[in-house]
Amino acid sequence: MTLVRQAGTIAAKDLRIEVRGRHALGTILPFAATLLIAFGLSIGPGRTLLRQTAPGLLWLAMLFASVLAFRRSYEAEGEDGALEGLVLAPIDKAAVFLGKAAAVAAQLVVLWAAVLVLVAALFDVSLGGDAGIVVAACLLGTIGLAAVGSLFGVLTESPRAREAIVPLLVLPLAVPVLLSGVKATSLALAGLGSQAGGWLALLVAFDVVFLAAGTIVFEYLVED
Amino acid sequence: MLLTAPNEPAVAAEEAAASLSRVTRVFGVTPALVRVDLEVARGEVLLVRGPNGAGKSTLLAILATVLSPTYGSGSVLGFPLDRGRDEIRRRIELIGHTTRLYEDLSGRENLRFWARLTGVDPGRVDGALESVGLAAAADERVRGYSQGMRQRVAVARATLREPALLLLDEPYAGLDDEAKEAVDALVARTAARGATVVLATHDPTRGGSAGRTLYMDGGRIVPDPTAAGPQP
Numbered sequence: 001m002t003l004v005r006q007a008g009t010i011a012a013k014d015l016r017i018e019v020r021g022r023h024a025l026g027t028i029l030p031f032a033a034t035l036l037i038a039f040g041l042s043i044g045p046g047r048t049l050l051r052q053t054a055p056g057l058l059w060l061a062m063l064f065a066s067v068l069a070f071r072r073s074y075e076a077e078g079e080d081g082a083l084e085g086l087v088l089a090p091i092d093k094a095a096v097f098l099g100k101a102a103a104v105a106a107q108l109v110v111l112w113a114a115v116l117v118l119v120a121a122l123f124d125v126s127l128g129g130d131a132g133i134v135v136a137a138c139l140l141g142t143i144g145l146a147a148v149g150s151l152f153g154v155l156t157e158s159p160r161a162r163e164a165i166v167p168l169l170v171l172p173l174a175v176p177v178l179l180s181g182v183k184a185t186s187l188a189l190a191g192l193g194s195q196a197g198g199w200l201a202l203l204v205a206f207d208v209v210f211l212a213a214g215t216i217v218f219e220y221l222v223e224d
Numbered sequence: 225m226l227l228t229a230p231n232e233p234a235v236a237a238e239e240a241a242a243s244l245s246r247v248t249r250v251f252g253v254t255p256a257l258v259r260v261d262l263e264v265a266r267g268e269v270l271l272v273r274g275p276n277g278a279g280k281s282t283l284l285a286i287l288a289t290v291l292s293p294t295y296g297s298g299s300v301l302g303f304p305l306d307r308g309r310d311e312i313r314r315r316i317e318l319i320g321h322t323t324r325l326y327e328d329l330s331g332r333e334n335l336r337f338w339a340r341l342t343g344v345d346p347g348r349v350d351g352a353l354e355s356v357g358l359a360a361a362a363d364e365r366v367r368g369y370s371q372g373m374r375q376r377v378a379v380a381r382a383t384l385r386e387p388a389l390l391l392l393d394e395p396y397a398g399l400d401d402e403a404k405e406a407v408d409a410l411v412a413r414t415a416a417r418g419a420t421v422v423l424a425t426h427d428p429t430r431g432g433s434a435g436r437t438l439y440m441d442g443g444r445i446v447p448d449p450t451a452a453g454p455q456p
Contacts, residue, residue: 016328016333017328080322080324080327081322084320088318089342223309224292
């Protein structure tokens with residue numbers, strides 16, 4: 001119970017800072033929109049091709065945009081040595097990981113909603129009757145991405161690490177999320193949502209593995 | 225506090241607030257602390273002086289469990305540095321070079337966050353802010369605070385939990401007189417209730433309440449070159 005309370009306190013703090021800074025709204029959403037437009041322009045005006053590639057472009061845009069969210073999540077911790085305060089706090093360090101993952105996930109859910117609307121408008125895609133599968137894939141993918149990003153995002157605050165370390169670590173590790181998400185979304189958009197169960201199960205497994213790994217390993221990433 | 229030679233403990237372990245034995249800390253290939261032996265008695269106010277790069281910050285970081293010794297061993301408040309980190313952290317406060325505040329939160333929000341996180345009654349926050357003269361600016365964002373105001377918030381945060389050991393690493397750097405007085409008042413209050421204070425500072429006008437002064441240079445504890453009389 002203490003772990004949940006501490007994680008909730010950290011998540012609430014992160015969300016309050018995010019609301020004040022409006023980073024997700026002011027930077028990450030325009031970035032995702034720009035990516036989607038660039039992808040669309042590179043593919044060309046063919047509506048059929050745009051519809052077929054929409055799931056992949058949607059998940060790619062979210063994946064790249066989420067890297068910005070992970071980076072931002074730890075920026076506030078580095079501004080005045082605040083991360084050292086969290087390390088020194090007499091709390092379970094897993095609470096820091098879980099709190100940060102929860103705050104990032106909340107931001108990504110908002111981002112998903114905006115990006116789904118954009119994809120529907122730009123690529124002439126209708127969610128149709130399997131919208132529940134798309135939403136489930138997005139939510140499960142969000143949890144997995146938030147877990148991976150919050151685990152490795154802390155490395156950007158390490159004096160020995162460079163900023164590029166997060167995308168270098170996160171993007172390859174997020175490939176299972178990308179593949180499962182694209183497949184589940186494609187099936188749902190094609191009206192074959194009933195066949196997406198296996199891909200959703202893979203997303204659940206990824207979430208469980210990285211939430212557990214982060215809870216166990218995070219302490220070793222932040223302690224000397 | 226008694227500075228001792230190796231294998232010559234001068235303060236019984238149960239009485240020591242902090243005890244280090246041959247502690248060495250190396251960054252890469254650069255030693256920051258070299259075979260330091262130190263005992264700090266409970267209730268003592270210890271002043272640590274020395275030039276830049278002397279190892280003062282590393283010493284305090286090891287006592288605060290921010291850093292681990294590369295070699296050697298030690299304990300703080302009876303808990304070993306290697307296995308008692310959580311217990312030590314429940315009983316200490318560190319005021320360091322950075323104030324560890326969130327710039328987009330107000331002073332009050334920063335302290336409330338810290339109180340909730342560490343299980344302190346958030347009702348104590350207002351009193352703590354008032355005690356450092358920040359009640360009027362408590363709801364302004366820290367981003368707009370001066371360095372002195374930030375340090376006063378850090379001082380207020382250190383009073384929330386009444387630590388058994390207070391560690392201050394250059395707490396006067398860049399501060400105005402009001403903030404320096406807030407730090408002095410914190411040291412005095414902490415000492416008055418019988419807790420231990422270790423204060424590292426360059427400022428020769430501060431630390432007058434210290435019971436003893438330790439001088440460091442090159443990562444070692446050495447005789448104070450500015451002292452007139454015989455060295456302890």
